[in-house]
Structures are given as structure tokens and as C-alpha cells.
Amino acid sequence: MNPTVLLPHGCHIGTDKACHFSVWAPLKKEVILHIVSPEERLIPMERSNEGYFQVTVEDCPPAARYYFNPDRAGDLPDPASHFQPEGVHGPSAVVDHTTFEWSDSGWENPGLQDLILYELHVGTFTEAGTFDAIIPRLEDLLATGINAIEIMPVAQFSGNRNWGYDGVFPYAVQDSYGGPEGLKRLVNACHRLGIAVILDVVYNHLGPEGNRLPQFGPYFTDAYKTPWGDAINFDGPWSDGVRDYFASNAIHWFHHYHIDGLRLDAIHAIFDNGAVHILQRINEAADQYAQQTEKSVHMIAESDLNAPRVIQNFKAGGYGFDAQWLDDFHHALFVALYPEGKDRYEDFGTVEQLAKAYTDGFVYSGEYTKARKRKYGASSAGIPGFKFVAFIQNHDQVGNHKNGERLSVQLPDSHLRIAAAALLLAPYIPMLFMGEEYGEERPFLYFTSHSDEQLVELVREGRKEEFGHWLGEEDPPDPQAESTFRACVLDWSKRTQGKHRHLLAWHRRLIHLRRSHVALQNFNKTGTQVDVLSEHAWALLRQDETEKSQLLALFNLSDQPLPHTLPQNTTWICLLDSTVPDPEGGHTVNPDSLTLPPASVLVFASTT
Missing domain, CATH: 2.60.40.1180 (Golgi alpha-mannosidase II)
Structure with a gap:
């Protein structure tokens, strides 16, 4: 079934086995499809009224590699490429999504209230750093009580080492992780074991290296600014095609990869002053997909707004997300456990704040904050707990701490047990960060592998500036060095050793209690x-x-x-x-x- 909300972007192989190419380039006069292998061909594309250029090629084999050439200015990869086997600067590859043998026809996505989330980064979860290498570890997670993994972004980024938030091909699956087939094998294996898969996606900006979208159309705007790059044009001239591009991207992951839900990164940096906010548009598309396919999906937001509208329904003027991350719970609990954390979270530090985080949700619901120098937030009291995802560690809170230190090197074992109980007994959806369940002591640092030397230096200087307050004269680890990346790979052998084994057993007991005790439901x-x-x-x-x-x-x-x-x-x-x-x-x-x-x-x- 091809849902009607799946809009025409990129290359699709239909049931007729023909390749249907489509690219949005509203300000271009012509676009040439340049197939470079297995046999070179130049094919003019036909323009439609909406600014799309399209062409159907009857005899284009799967895995054929191609470029688009807008206005004869030069070859560019497909902005909606499904695979970049030669990286961000190489040609796009045709992907045949009709051939993979799925075995999850009977799969049912668990309800939000039943999830035990586990955030992981593909590259550092195992020594091999691939989707396939995760599969043998799934039974360990299942035995711990994990029933949903949340994968950090896999959209194609430059090089082979990155957190994933610098992706430049939102539809393509990172080649160094195993590409489209690897992700499908992982999802299929997860569903076979009863594990849901949530995917982290980035709709607030694109990375710098290999970002070719501006050469096709007005994807970006100067009207707003984000901390990480140009803001995306969701409400300016020609924004209809941009909105279609990102709404379709959400459906892309559900339809082609059987993903069970999306976590949208930093929605507070997604700007839209139109009548229907792009976040509502995306959630409406997800709802329509779920209705058509009778397959539930979960839409989760990371938001810095402390605003109930994020999870309120459309009729109430909300964005319609199913749940959102609850940073206030983390901040209140972290500073209670680790008082030195007040240097980073200056507006937290009392048990009373932690109590409010448990009973209300947002700690700041209209009070003045020193960090923001203004009143902040609105009350979330009365909103059910399953509308919030709580955590005591995640990629940001660990990776953006000095030297990527985890709680396991900041706190004694006694406090790690308290932290686990405080999280897993809370009335929220709990999320663990990979290795947290056994007290992994290796860091989670920020790492990159850009090929642009000027960009590399900018990233280095940016990290030094960000951590100057905490590190003093000490430079943070070099993000570009492979040793920085290798230092972050989990040490799975620790799960069965000494205090790590005991901490793992403690997590298992807490998760079992969470599932078995009626009060915790x-x-x-x-x-x-x-x-x-x-x-x-x-x-x-x-x-x-x-x-x-x-x-x-x-x-x-x-x-x-x-x-x-x-x-x-x-x-x-x-x-x-x-x-x-x-x-x-x-x-x-x-x-x-x-x-x-x-x-x-x-x-x-x-x-x-």
C-alpha cells in the first residue's frame, strides 16, 4: 500500500518496476536526470505547475547511480536521495524498496504507556558500528526489560563519524552504518523480538558539508536563526514545497522502513508563523498514515518551550505530538544527585523542585529563571504522565558535559541506584541512554569526520568556546580525531562484571516492578x-x-x-x-x- 500522504520526492520504483524520478526545483527552468551507471544517460525531466520536475525511466535497474542537473549548472545528488553509497559528495543510488522480505506482518506497536525507551548511537553502540552489529545485542536489551530503542539520527552525514545532527540528506540512510538494507534488517529483527524502533529526525536545520538543497530551491530563510545553521523556510515564499518535503519525510520512515515512531529534534528551533504550523502538518500526515494503514505510530518532540501546546491536540490549538521530552525532570534530579551540576543548571537545586517535577511535570511553569532572564513555561499539571519522556542521561546531557562524562564516573554506585529508581518509578515514559543500565564508564563525546578543513577548525573552536566556562585552560577532546570517537564505543564485557552486573540486576528488578505493580500503571x-x-x-x-x-x-x-x-x-x-x-x-x-x-x-x- 502506498499511502496518499506519501508525496513525490526522490526516486521510487513502482509496482511496474519502472523508476519514477521527482525533484522540487520551482525556480529552475529545466532539470536533467544524469544516470552515471551502469550506463550513462542524459534524460530531460518534465516540469509541473507545483515546481516539480519528473520523469519515468522504464529500464533503470536498481542500484543505478544518478545526479540531477538543474539549469545545466552541474551535477548534484538528489535532495531526496534514499542512499548515498559514496558519501555526501557522490551520486545518489536508486533503492528498490519492494524487494526486502519483511517478516513483521503481525507486529503491533506497544502503547506509549508501555514503553521502556533506550537511546543508542549506531556508531558507538558496538565495535563494528553498524545496524547489523546491533542485532546480536537485542536479546540482552530485551532481558533487561527494554522494549523500544530510540536511534540517534541516521540521515546521511559527511564522513563516517558523527552524532547525526549534521545530516544533509534527510531521506538517505547513512552508508557507513549499513544503508537502507541494514536499517531494514535491524527493524525487522527488533519486531521479531517485540522491540519497537523510534527514529530521531532533524527538521530544524541541515548540516553544512554536502548540503545542496539551496541549489535546488528556497529551502532556507534569513527570517529566523538557529544555533546550528540556516533556518528552514516553512512559512515564506515557495514554502509549500519545503513543507511537503519534510511532511513526506516522516511518512518515508514509516512506509519504507516500518519505523514505529519519530523523535523530532529541538522543535523550538522550527519556526512557522503560518495558519497551520508545520509541526501540525507533520503530525496530521502521521495520523493520516496510521488511519490508512491501521498501524499506530508515536510522534515525540524534544522541546525547550515548557509549553503544553506541544502535546495538545489540533482542536485545542496544539501541535498534536503524542509525547515530549521532560528536561525539567532531568535537571532537578541531576542537581539533586550531583550538586556540582548547578554550574550548568543554575535554576535548579532543591528537592521541592524535584517534587514538582514528579507531580506536575514542568518545574518552570511561569516562574522567573536566571538562565533565561525572564519568566518561562506554562503549567503541565493534570496532563497524563505518558505524555512525557523522562530520563537522567541522554546524548545531549552526557555529550555536552565536560569530557563527555557519564553519571557512572560522577557518582558512586549507591547514587546510581537511587537515580535508576527515581527514574523508573516516576509516572513518565522512562528512557535510558545506552550503557546506563550497567554503569558504562566510557565517555560519550562529540565527534565528527568532516572533509572540509575550514569546517573542522570552526567545529573545534566552537567546542572550545562552549566549554570555556567549565574547562578553563583545558581544551575539550578534538571532535575530528578518530581517537575521540573510539573512546566512546561501549564496553559490553562490563555488563557481567562486579558492580556493573549488580547495577544491571537492579535495573532489571525496577523495570519488572514497573510492569508488574498496578500502582505504577x-x-x-x-x-x-x-x-x-x-x-x-x-x-x-x-x-x-x-x-x-x-x-x-x-x-x-x-x-x-x-x-x-x-x-x-x-x-x-x-x-x-x-x-x-x-x-x-x-x-x-x-x-x-x-x-x-x-x-x-x-x-x-x-x-x-
Whole structure:
């Protein structure tokens, strides 16, 4: 089935096995299709009223390589190329999406409230750094309780080392990772094991090296600015084709690669003053696709707005996302665990803020912030918890910290256990960053492999400027050096060793508890209560809708024992004790004589 919302961009092989080429170039008089292999051919394309140039080639074999030549100014890769086997500067390749043998016809995408997300970077997840190399590790993730992986961007970027946010071909799958076939094999394998796949996509800018879109049409605008590159033209003259290009891109991943959801990067840097915001347009296209195919998809936003409209429906004036990242939860918990983090998150640092993050969502919901020098945010109280993705580590929070340090090298094991419990018992969709589950100690640094020496130097200087406040005279690791990249590859052997094995077991128990305890299935905010016990301790109470099932977690971050009295007239069973390396749990506790050990979390369930 070819959904009607899939718009004509790039090259598609139809059921007739002919190659249908289409490119949007509204200001060009002519475009020539230049097939360079296996046999060179020059074919004029026909212009339509909407600014598209199209042509059908009956005898063009799969994997044929080609360029477009607009107004005879020179050969350029297809801006909607599905594969760049020779990198960003080489020809595009025809991809036949009709030949892959999918085995996931019975696959059903889990609901948002059931997800345990796991963010990973393809290049550093394994030594090989490919899609295929991930597949043998999937069963380890499944055994941990992970049922959804969130893959950092795979759109073609320059070189073979990059975080992925410098992609310049939004439709193409990175060649060094394994290209289109590799991604399909990974998704197929995930679905076979019951694991969903969320893909990170970037619709706020394109990378610098190999970015040829301006040579085809007015894809960018000077009306707005982003921190990373030219803003995309979503509301200016000729923006209709740009809007179609990106709305179609979302469907591209669902239709051709069976992706289960998208995480849109930094939507606060997507600017559109039109009547229908491009984010609404993209989400409407996703909804239409889901209705036509009867396959659910999840649309998740990264947003720096603290604005409920991101996840409100269209009728309420919202963008229509299913969920959004909850940075405030991270900031509040991170600074509570690691007080030095206040240097980076100066507006956070109290347990009361963490309590609000649990019960409301946004900590800043209209209050003044020092960092922004203005009032910020709106209230998210009452919005169900499954509309938010919470985390204590991710690629940004680790990679943009000095020297790419993870929590595992900043905190003792006792605090890592507290962090895991604080996240996995929260009323939100939890997300782990690759290696977090066993305390990976290798860093996650920023790395590139550009071929443009001037760009390389600009990136180096930019990182030095960004980290000058934290590093002093010390330069950050060179992003361009291969050693920087290699230092970030996970050490999988640690999962079975010593403290790492115990931390992994702790995560498994927490995830199992999250899935098995009825109180943790309630995402209604009224079912979550937090009591501040001291400046370093808090009690988290989760209840089901009837308030008959209760789960109580007591957190003590101080280095002193803390006496505490449990709620009376209830029998409490201790399920988890972080001070025991390999806890059995299940023992009854006297509610009148409880003392929280230093740097600990105890988890109880009521039996009434």
C-alpha cells in the first residue's frame, strides 16, 4: 500500500518496476536526470505547475547511480536521495524498496504507556558500528526489560563519524552504518523480538558539508536563526514545497522502513508563523498514515518551550505530538544527585523542585529563571504522565558535559541506584541512554569526520568556546580525531562484571516492578504524591485509580541515616533495598522503627 500522504520526492520504483524520478526545483527552468551507471544517460525531466520536475525511466535497474542537473549548472545528488553509497559528495543510488522480505506482518506497536525507551548511537553502540552489529545485542536489551530503542539520527552525514545532527540528506540512510538494507534488517529483527524502533529526525536545520538543497530551491530563510545553521523556510515564499518535503519525510520512515515512531529534534528551533504550523502538518500526515494503514505510530518532540501546546491536540490549538521530552525532570534530579551540576543548571537545586517535577511535570511553569532572564513555561499539571519522556542521561546531557562524562564516573554506585529508581518509578515514559543500565564508564563525546578543513577548525573552536566556562585552560577532546570517537564505543564485557552486573540486576528488578505493580500503571497525576523529608530526601507515593494499591519509595541522598515513620494502619512489604548488592526483598517492615540508611532508596508495597 502506498499511502496518499506519501508525496513525490526522490526516486521510487513502482509496482511496474519502472523508476519514477521527482525533484522540487520551482525556480529552475529545466532539470536533467544524469544516470552515471551502469550506463550513462542524459534524460530531460518534465516540469509541473507545483515546481516539480519528473520523469519515468522504464529500464533503470536498481542500484543505478544518478545526479540531477538543474539549469545545466552541474551535477548534484538528489535532495531526496534514499542512499548515498559514496558519501555526501557522490551520486545518489536508486533503492528498490519492494524487494526486502519483511517478516513483521503481525507486529503491533506497544502503547506509549508501555514503553521502556533506550537511546543508542549506531556508531558507538558496538565495535563494528553498524545496524547489523546491533542485532546480536537485542536479546540482552530485551532481558533487561527494554522494549523500544530510540536511534540517534541516521540521515546521511559527511564522513563516517558523527552524532547525526549534521545530516544533509534527510531521506538517505547513512552508508557507513549499513544503508537502507541494514536499517531494514535491524527493524525487522527488533519486531521479531517485540522491540519497537523510534527514529530521531532533524527538521530544524541541515548540516553544512554536502548540503545542496539551496541549489535546488528556497529551502532556507534569513527570517529566523538557529544555533546550528540556516533556518528552514516553512512559512515564506515557495514554502509549500519545503513543507511537503519534510511532511513526506516522516511518512518515508514509516512506509519504507516500518519505523514505529519519530523523535523530532529541538522543535523550538522550527519556526512557522503560518495558519497551520508545520509541526501540525507533520503530525496530521502521521495520523493520516496510521488511519490508512491501521498501524499506530508515536510522534515525540524534544522541546525547550515548557509549553503544553506541544502535546495538545489540533482542536485545542496544539501541535498534536503524542509525547515530549521532560528536561525539567532531568535537571532537578541531576542537581539533586550531583550538586556540582548547578554550574550548568543554575535554576535548579532543591528537592521541592524535584517534587514538582514528579507531580506536575514542568518545574518552570511561569516562574522567573536566571538562565533565561525572564519568566518561562506554562503549567503541565493534570496532563497524563505518558505524555512525557523522562530520563537522567541522554546524548545531549552526557555529550555536552565536560569530557563527555557519564553519571557512572560522577557518582558512586549507591547514587546510581537511587537515580535508576527515581527514574523508573516516576509516572513518565522512562528512557535510558545506552550503557546506563550497567554503569558504562566510557565517555560519550562529540565527534565528527568532516572533509572540509575550514569546517573542522570552526567545529573545534566552537567546542572550545562552549566549554570555556567549565574547562578553563583545558581544551575539550578534538571532535575530528578518530581517537575521540573510539573512546566512546561501549564496553559490553562490563555488563557481567562486579558492580556493573549488580547495577544491571537492579535495573532489571525496577523495570519488572514497573510492569508488574498496578500502582505504577497509573499515569494520572492525582495518583502521584511526593513528600519532602529533608533537603536531601523525599518520599514518592504511587497509587492506582482506586487508591487500594500503593507503592512507596523512600529516597535518602544524604550521608546520614534518616528515621522515618511509614503510614499507619497498613502492612508494608519491602520490595527493594538499594543497600543490598543483590536484594531478595519481600520482608515485612515495622512502620514505627524504620531508618533510611545513608545514600539509599527503599521501595515498599502495601498489602491492604
